[in-house]
Amino acid sequence: MRTALLPTFRKLWAHYDSPILPGNYTVSVQNNYPVESWQGRKALVLATATSLGGNTQFFGYFLLAGAVACWVVIIAFLMKSGLKARPEVDDTLDLHWD
Secondary structure, three states: OOOOOOOOOOOOOOOOOOOOOOOOOOOOOOOOOOOHHHOOOOOOOOOOOOOOOOOOOHHHHHHHHHHHHHHHHHHHHHHHHHHOOOOOOOOHHHOOOO
C-alpha cells in the first residue's frame, strides 16, 4: 500500500461491471488495518465511474481541449515557417564577404 498524496483519499477495493439491482444488501467489514492511531476513519462508498476513473467528464474534456490547443499552436507555427522560410544555405548569392 503506497502513501496517499492528500489527507483524504479512496482506495479501490472492487470493480463490478453489471448493474446493481435495487434491494437490501449486507456488507461485512473487517478492521485489518487500524486507523485510530492517526485519527483516520473508514467508509464504504458506492460510486459510478467513467472510463477515465472519475464520476465526471471534466477531466476528459480538459484533456481534449489541451490537445486541440496544442494542434492549433502546431498549425500556427507550421504556417509561420511556411510563409517566411529561411533562404537556402547553399545559395551563393546570399553570401557577402566584406
